[in-house]
Amino acid sequence: MISSRRSTTQEEKPQASWLQPEELARLNSLELRARGVVEGFLQGLHQSPFVGYSVEFSSHRRYGPGDDLRHVNWKVFARQRKLYVKEFDAETNLNLYLFVDASRSMQCRVDGAMTKHEYASTLAAALAWMAMKQRDAVALGLMDDGITDYLDPSAKPGRWEECLKLLAQTNAQPVTALGKSLEQASALARHRGIVAIFSDLVDDTSAVERGLVQLRHRGHEVVLFHTLDPCERRLTQKGRLRVVDMEGAGQLTTDVEGIRTAYLRRVDTWCAELADICVQQGVDRIELTTDQPPAAILFDYLVRRST
Known part of the structure; x- marks a missing residue:
């Protein structure tokens, strides 16, 4: 491979205690x-989209006492008159x-x-x-x-x-x-x-x-x-x-x-x-x-x- 070294100069900034x-x-x-x-x-x-924490929808299950109402799928309720909540898989x-x-x-x-x-x-x-x-x-x-x-x-x-x-x-x-x-x-x-x-x-x-x-x-x-x-x-x-x-x-x-x-x-x-x-x-x-x-x-x- 062709290689060549070319010197460069950089403006120095004030010194930190742990670096020259x-x-x-x-x-x-x-x-x-x-x-x-x-x-x-x-x-x-x-x-x-490369890295990062996320929570993705997995499935539905029937609503039970104590479930968070924020997770109720109201569109399903409107069609079936039954309460279902969304379940999520947390990606580590x-x-x-x-x-x-x-x-x-x-x-x-x-x-x-x-x-x-x-x-x-x-x-x-x-x-x-x-x-x-x-x-x-x-x-x-x-x-x-x-x-x-x-x-x-x-x-x-x-x-x-x-x-x-x-x-x-x-x-x-x-x-x-x-x-x-x-x-x-x-x-x-x-x-x-x-x-x-x-x-x-x-x-x-x-x-x-x-x-x-x-x-x-x-x-x-x-x-x-x-x-x-x-x-x-x-x-x-x-x-x-x-x-x-x-x-x-x-x-x-x-x-x-x-x-x-x-x-x-x-x-x-x-x-x-x-x-x-x-x-x-x-x-x-x-x-x-x-x-x-x-x-x-x-x-x-x-x-x-x-x-």
Whole structure:
């Protein structure tokens, strides 16, 4: 895959007692991006169909002494002159497990507005915020050479801030072991729920498949946000290009026009293989690039889920 590192600067904000200025700047930037995604999403959709507590109608039964009159079905009474009350099934709050790839390949930024890790972290933080507002428990793990950091599911106050702090970390390992990470995620996600994975999936495809199989075997609903830089997906550059191995020491300078056809064919084949795996395992795969507005990504996907 084509990767390139581009340095960025962020305006530092006043220091907090528990963070250094540069850490606080990353944290505040992530919070602003995540809130912006949620606000943009909510402009078009006022209630998320993704997670949340709800009470759904189940059946009717004959009215008995002490039953709440608010649950009487008066339309049935008008037709049959008999009192029936509605029964409801309460759906318990969900566990939302978020696993974000924090390996060095996710630091790539060529044409995107953010690095892949910043983009993935923004989406993860936005989903965590939405889940917390709906009283769902949120868990978060970072992946590189396995799960390096993990927060157990919790709906307690302050969980979103804990997620932001973890997502703002920048101690990526030089090696990706995504298959190993997904297998560990399956062991950590002990209670059935929704597992959202944010990664560029730059690893052995068969290892990724094994990890997804384990998650599905445990009964989780799995959503895969396949995150790429526009240059990785479409090779948008022209002329001479220096390719840097983000997880090694290799570099290569090449002419884009000389490799474009073969490169795009390989990427298309790779994405199609991943798509087939996800279809076979019943996993929702959302392919996205970091030049797409995050709010639009969430809106389009969550609307599709609700239909």
